[in-house]
Amino acid sequence: MMFSKLPGLLTPLVLVVSLVVATTVQPATAAMMGTAEMAPQARSEQLERVDRFLAQAQVRDLLLAQGVAHEDVQARVAALSDAELTMLSRQLDELPAGAGGLALVGAVFVVLVVLEIVGVINVFKGL
Amino acid sequence: MSPFCRTLVVAAALLLTACGRAPALPQSASAEQVELSAVPFFPQRDYQCGPAALATVFNYAGLAVDPEALIAEVYLPGRQGSLQVELMAAARRRGLVPYAVPPVFESLLATLRDGYPVLVLQNLGTERWPFWHFAVVIGFDGAADTIILRSGTTLRQVLSARKFLATWERAGRWGMVALAPGMLPASVERERYLRAATDMEGIAPPPALVAAFGAAVERWPDDAWAQVGLGNAYYVAGNRAAAEAEFAALLRSQPESVIARNNLAQLLGERGCRVAALALLDEGLAGHSIDGRGRDRLEATRREVAAMRGGGEHCPAPE
Numbered sequence: 001m002m003f004s005k006l007p008g009l010l011t012p013l014v015l016v017v018s019l020v021v022a023t024t025v026q027p028a029t030a031a032m033m034g035t036a037e038m039a040p041q042a043r044s045e046q047l048e049r050v051d052r053f054l055a056q057a058q059v060r061d062l063l064l065a066q067g068v069a070h071e072d073v074q075a076r077v078a079a080l081s082d083a084e085l086t087m088l089s090r091q092l093d094e095l096p097a098g099a100g101g102l103a104l105v106g107a108v109f110v111v112l113v114v115l116e117i118v119g120v121i122n123v124f125k126g127l
Numbered sequence: 128m129s130p131f132c133r134t135l136v137v138a139a140a141l142l143l144t145a146c147g148r149a150p151a152l153p154q155s156a157s158a159e160q161v162e163l164s165a166v167p168f169f170p171q172r173d174y175q176c177g178p179a180a181l182a183t184v185f186n187y188a189g190l191a192v193d194p195e196a197l198i199a200e201v202y203l204p205g206r207q208g209s210l211q212v213e214l215m216a217a218a219r220r221r222g223l224v225p226y227a228v229p230p231v232f233e234s235l236l237a238t239l240r241d242g243y244p245v246l247v248l249q250n251l252g253t254e255r256w257p258f259w260h261f262a263v264v265i266g267f268d269g270a271a272d273t274i275i276l277r278s279g280t281t282l283r284q285v286l287s288a289r290k291f292l293a294t295w296e297r298a299g300r301w302g303m304v305a306l307a308p309g310m311l312p313a314s315v316e317r318e319r320y321l322r323a324a325t326d327m328e329g330i331a332p333p334p335a336l337v338a339a340f341g342a343a344v345e346r347w348p349d350d351a352w353a354q355v356g357l358g359n360a361y362y363v364a365g366n367r368a369a370a371e372a373e374f375a376a377l378l379r380s381q382p383e384s385v386i387a388r389n390n391l392a393q394l395l396g397e398r399g400c401r402v403a404a405l406a407l408l409d410e411g412l413a414g415h416s417i418d419g420r421g422r423d424r425l426e427a428t429r430r431e432v433a434a435m436r437g438g439g440e441h442c443p444a445p446e
Binding site for chain 1: 208293
C-alpha cells in the first residue's frame with residue numbers, strides 16, 4: 001500500500017533535490033560572471049539556472065521519446081546551449097533530421113524520378 | 128552541356144530556364160579550383176549520414192573518432208536521422224569549435240579556400256517532401272561549375288553548382304566547420320565565432336576553451352568579449368594568475384566594464400586579497416557609469432568577498 005504511492009511522491013522529490021543541487025553547486029564560482037553576458041541580446045537568450053534545468057528536463061523527455069538511450073540522454077542534453085535547448089523544447093518535431101537513406105516506393109518513387117530527370121531534386125545521385 | 132539538357136523532349140519549358148542559365152558559382156570563383164583531397168571518408172550506414180559526416184570533419188580537425196562512436200551522441204532513432212544542433216553539441220563536447228558558416232554561398236566558398244571542409248545540410252527532396260541529408264563539401268571547380276562532396280556512400284561526389292545550391296538553399300543554407308581549438312579560418316566572422324566559443328563554456332574541456340579564446344584574442348586584440356572569454360577559460364583551467372592578468376588588462380582599457388571588475392575582484396578575493404578586492408568593487412559602486420543591474424552584480428560579489436575568510440591587509444602575489 002505504501003509503495004504504491006512512491007512513484008507519485010518520487011517525481012517531485014527528485015525535482016526538488018535536483019533543483020537544490022543545481023542552484024548550490026560550485027560555490028567558489030558563484031560570483032564569476034560568464035562570457036555569455038558579453039553576447040548581444042544576452043539577456044533574452046540566456047536562461048536562468050532554474051529555467052535551464054527545466055528546459056533540460058523537457059528536452060531530455062523529448063529525446064527519450066525519440067528512442068535515445070537512457071545512459072546517453074543526460075550528456076547529450078548537457079552539451080546543448082541555452083538557445084538550442086529553448087528551440088528544441090519548442091519545436092523538436094518540426095526540425096529537419098538529416099538521414100540520407102532511401103525508403104520511398106511506388107508512386108512517390110515515380111514522382112521523384114520525374115523530378116530528378118527535370119533537375120528539380122537530387123535524390124538518386126551518390127546515395 | 129549538362130545531362131539535364133538531354134531531357135528536352137520531356138520538359139521543354141523547364142529546361143529552357145535550366146540550360147540558358149549563367150554559372151551558379153560566382154564570377155570570382157570562375158577560374159578557381161579548390162579540393163581538400165586530404166579530407167577522409169566514412170561511408171554512411173543505414174540512415175546515419177550525421178555520424179558519418181561528423182566523423183569526416185572531426186578526423187580532418189585532428190580528432191580520431193569513428194562514426195560508430197558518434198551514433199550514441201547524435202542519432203535520433205525516432206527520426207532516423209540527426210539534428211543540426213546535436214552535431215554542434217557533439218563537437219562542443221570534444222573541444223572542437225562548431226562554427227556555423229554564414230548562410231551565403233560566398234562564405235561557404237571562402238571557408239573552403241581557407242582550407243576547411245564544411246558539413247552541410249541538404250534537402251534532396253522538395254519543400255513538400257523534404258529529404259534531409261548531411262554531407263561534407265570539400266571543394267569546387269570554377270571552370271566546370273561544380274561542387275565536390277564526401278556524401279553518403281560516395282567518396283567523391285561531383286554535383287553541378289546549381290543543383291547543389293538548390294539542395295542547400297532548400298535546407299536553409301546551413302553549414303558548420305569543426306575547428307580544432309586555436310584554428311581560425313581567415314574568413315571567420317567575429318560574432319559568429321565568439322558565440323560558438325561562448326556556447327562551449329561549461330561543456331568543452333578547459334584547455335580547448337583557452338585555445339579557442341586565445342586565438343580570438345590574437346585575431347581581435349582589443350575585443351572585450353574575446354578577452355572575457357579568455358579570462359574565464361583560464362579560470363576554469365585553473366590558471367588563476369593568467370585569468371587575473373586578462374581581467375586586469377580589460378579593466379584598464381574599459382573601467383566601466385562590470386564583468387572585468389567583478390571577475391577580477393572575485394579572483395583577488397579567492398586568493399586572500401580581500402582588501403584590494405573590496406576596494407575594486409567600491410570604486411565601481413562609487414562611480415556613475417554602471418547601471419542598476421551591474422550594480423546589483425557588484426554588490427552581490429561584494430557581500431561574497433566580504434564574507435571570505437583570511438586575507439585582510441596582506442595581499443600575496445599571484446600564484
